[in-house]
Amino acid sequence: MISFSDIATQIDSWLNAQFDPTIALLIEGVIIGVAAIGLFAGLGLVLVIMERKVSAWMQIRLGPNRVGPKGLLQSLADTVKLLVKEGLTPSGSDKFLFNLAPFIAMIAAMLLLAPIGFARNLYIWDLNIGVLYVAAISSISVISVLMAGWSSNNKYSLLGAMRSGAQIVSYELSAGLSILTIVVLTGSLRVSDIIMAQENGWWIFKGHIPVIIAFIIFLIAATAETNRAPFDLAEAESELTAGFHTEYSGMKFALFFLAEYINVFIVCAMGATLFLGGWMPFHIGGWTGFNTIMDYIPSSIWFFGKTFFLIFVMMWFRWTFPRLRIDQLLNLEWKYLLPIGMVNILLVTLIAIMGWHF
Amino acid sequence: MFLKEYIRNIAGGLKSLVTGMRMTGYYFTHHKEIITQQYPDNRDTLELPERFKGEVVMPHNEHNEHRCTGCTACELACPNGTIKVITKFDVTPEGKKKKAIDKLVYHLELCTMCNLCVEACPSDAIKMAQTFEHSVFDRNQLTKVLNNPGSKIMEGVE
Numbered sequence: 001m002i003s004f005s006d007i008a009t010q011i012d013s014w015l016n017a018q019f020d021p022t023i024a025l026l027i028e029g030v031i032i033g034v035a036a037i038g039l040f041a042g043l044g045l046v047l048v049i050m051e052r053k054v055s056a057w058m059q060i061r062l063g064p065n066r067v068g069p070k071g072l073l074q075s076l077a078d079t080v081k082l083l084v085k086e087g088l089t090p091s092g093s094d095k096f097l098f099n100l101a102p103f104i105a106m107i108a109a110m111l112l113l114a115p116i117g118f119a120r121n122l123y124i125w126d127l128n129i130g131v132l133y134v135a136a137i138s139s140i141s142v143i144s145v146l147m148a149g150w151s152s153n154n155k156y157s158l159l160g161a162m163r164s165g166a167q168i169v170s171y172e173l174s175a176g177l178s179i180l181t182i183v184v185l186t187g188s189l190r191v192s193d194i195i196m197a198q199e200n201g202w203w204i205f206k207g208h209i210p211v212i213i214a215f216i217i218f219l220i221a222a223t224a225e226t227n228r229a230p231f232d233l234a235e236a237e238s239e240l241t242a243g244f245h246t247e248y249s250g251m252k253f254a255l256f257f258l259a260e261y262i263n264v265f266i267v268c269a270m271g272a273t274l275f276l277g278g279w280m281p282f283h284i285g286g287w288t289g290f291n292t293i294m295d296y297i298p299s300s301i302w303f304f305g306k307t308f309f310l311i312f313v314m315m316w317f318r319w320t321f322p323r324l325r326i327d328q329l330l331n332l333e334w335k336y337l338l339p340i341g342m343v344n345i346l347l348v349t350l351i352a353i354m355g356w357h358f
Numbered sequence: 359m360f361l362k363e364y365i366r367n368i369a370g371g372l373k374s375l376v377t378g379m380r381m382t383g384y385y386f387t388h389h390k391e392i393i394t395q396q397y398p399d400n401r402d403t404l405e406l407p408e409r410f411k412g413e414v415v416m417p418h419n420e421h422n423e424h425r426c427t428g429c430t431a432c433e434l435a436c437p438n439g440t441i442k443v444i445t446k447f448d449v450t451p452e453g454k455k456k457k458a459i460d461k462l463v464y465h466l467e468l469c470t471m472c473n474l475c476v477e478a479c480p481s482d483a484i485k486m487a488q489t490f491e492h493s494v495f496d497r498n499q500l501t502k503v504l505n506n507p508g509s510k511i512m513e514g515v516e
Contacts, residue, residue, distance in 0.1 A: 058382040060393045320382040321375065336368065 004300060005121035032124055036113055040262055047261040048075040050308075051315055058319045079254070087250035090152065097151035102248065102255035104144035109262040111137045115191045116269050117278050119300035123192065130191035131183060134270055135176050138225060141263060142168040145227075145234060148256070149244040160243025163326055164234030168225055170333040175221035177341035178214040181348040182274040185211070185357060195278040200285030202277040206357050210347040215275045217341050222267035223314055224329070226260060230321035231329060238323075264311060272306035279303040406488045411471040414441070414464055415487040416504040423512040424505055426483035428459040435478035440468040448510075458511055466492060467500040481515050 011031070015024040049064070049072060056063025064071035089095055115130030117123050127133060142165055149161020183189055185207055186197045197203075203211050224231040235243035245256045272278060279299035283291045324332065351357050395404065406412075418424050428445040446460040462484075476484055484504065494500060 054386070057386045057389050060385055060391060062392055062394060062396070316379060316382060316386075320378045340368075 004119045008122065036110060036124070039113075040110070040258065043265050044258045044261055045075045045079065047265065047311065048078070048257075050311070051261075051318075054312065054315045055319045058316070082251060082254040085250035087252045088247075090154075090247050092153045093247065094151035094153065097147050098247075099252070101144045101148035101151060102252045102259070104147060105141060105259035106255050106262075108137060108140040108144060109259045109266065111140070112263075112266045116266065117191050117195055117273060118303055119279050119298070122279075122300070126190065126192050129189045131179055131189045131194070131270075131274075134266075135172070135179060138263075138267070139168065139172055141259070144259075145244050148248070152244070152247040154247055156240040156242075157244050157246050160234045160236065160240045160246075163236075164227060164244060166326070167227070167231060167233060167329060170330060171221045171224040171231075171337075174217050174333060174337040174341045175225060177338070177345055178218035178221065179270075179274060181207075181211060181214040181345055184345065184348050184352050187352075191273060191278070195273060195280050198277040198280050198283075200283055202275065202280070202282070204275045207348065208351065208357065210344050210351065211275065213340065213344050214348070215271070217337050217344070218271055218275070219310070219313065219317075220332075220337060222271060223317055224333075226263045226267055226314075228260070228264065228314060229318040230323050232323060233326055233329060236323065264314060265307065268310035268314065269303070269307045271310050272303065276306045276310075277302075278306075406490075409486075410488050410490075411473055411486040412488050412490040413466055413471075413486070413492065414469065414475060414484050414504065416462060416484050418506055418509055419512065422506055422509045424483055424509050425481045425512050425515045426459050426462060426505065427481055427511060427515060428457050429480060431478045431480060432475035432484060435474045437472065437474065438468055438470065440465045440470075441475055459505055462504040464502045464504050465500065466502060467497060483515075 064074035114125040145164045149157040281294035442463040444461040
């Protein structure tokens with residue numbers, strides 16, 4: 001079977017045979033950059049139409065149904081519309097920061113792509129602190145939100161940005177603690193090690209109830225970190241028009257929009273990697289025959305299947321729950337998620353030390 | 359004691375969240391009933407709710423008679439001067455003068471469909487119609503005279 005890693009190895013050896021190693025590395029970097037941008041564009045299109053369809057079905061509507069078969073080309077048409085729109089810069093704004101903010105949002109989303117394992121042996125950069133890297137870089141995205149809110153010189157934008165700051169700073173803690181449970185069980189921060197540790201069963205099945213609790217906390221914190229409903233206080237269209245991106249239009253708005261969906265994809269990919277085994281097929285320890293059958297399904301399909309399942313769950317949250325108030329939001333984090341997460345990590349540590357997990 | 363309350367809070371919260379998710383999950387998996395209407399496609403079979411407010415009309419019966427007495431209650435009730443009642447005096451067979459409407463002018467372009475005129479009318483002469491495709495190329499066409507030419511008041515309406 002042809003796998004992505006074979007193709008990557010062949011391209012690598014061919015480039016190294018043709019060119020000097022430095023130039024080969026540069027060319028590979030360009031290829032990866034183009035592939036990442038292509039993935040972003042594709043994901044943006046797919047996730048927007050998926051969101052609109054899922055929301056429509058949950059609200060007993062039809063959703064977009066005019067452009068293309070069953071309305072599936074709607075997001076493409078919207079992209080063309082956004083491309084030809086004028087990108088206004090308000091005259092009272094801080095122009096440099098205003099124009100920089102959407103790019104920071106995109107860059108933060110792009111950097112997060114590096115340690116994710118898309119398929120067996122297909123990593124952009126399998127660095128030894130992958131999980132820590134994701135936790136660290138994901139907090140950069142708040143800078144773009146604050147920058148956009150501040151430079152717009154608009155009260156709504158500033159309020160949205162400040163809320164977003166408070167929210168992300170709080171929820172990063174419980175997201176970190178729930179990630180830490182898996183790190184404790186695996187004993188490694190490297191993403192490939194975490195995935196290989198799930199060869200005989202995914203952590204959500206192997207780790208008993210504490211890992212399930214950690215998974216739920218991770219889902220909640222991830223929803224909050226990506227500023228999606230019910231935690232979309234930074235945008236809060238009923239209170240703040242559009243929050244931090246009120247003043248943005250055209251492609252600059254589209255970059256924020258795209259960055260939101262890319263962030264959703266990445267946190268869901270991280271959740272799938274940590275708790276559901278990433279690209280690892282559904283294995284049950286000891287059942288060799290069953291495991292070989294499962295291996296016939298390509299690993300990239302497993303990865304994208306799990307990720308899109310988690311994305312669907314997040315959309316399900318979004319179209320079911322009403323938005324929280326800012327005090328409820330902070331109560332939920334500091335009074336519930338964080339204490340539970342702390343007790344939970346103690347339990348997981350006990351399980352890991354005693355070797356009670358499978 | 360505190361811990362018991364705390365855990366009960368969490369359990370209650372989770373239970374209510376799951377209830378909500380089951381509801382939307384049911385709608386997602388049972389995609390048959392659609393509450394929205396596919397408007398331009400179903401123009402012929404379009405069903406509007408009874409209380410839909412499209413524009414103000416004055417119903418006439420088969421003898422070209424309406425119920426308007428020309429009391430101008432609708433004109434007074436209108437918040438933005440959409441309705442103008444132009445009255446005249448009819449002479450009854452007994453030789454008495456009686457107030458009646460000459461024209462009831464209705465400016466659709468000003469109307470906010472607030473329904474206050476219909477509620478103010480003491481003789482139910484006007485009502486809200488269910489038409490809503492009001493686009494025209496000339497805005498003069500939006501100024502309408504509600505009573506038909508040559509119409510008169512119904513017998514027995516005071």
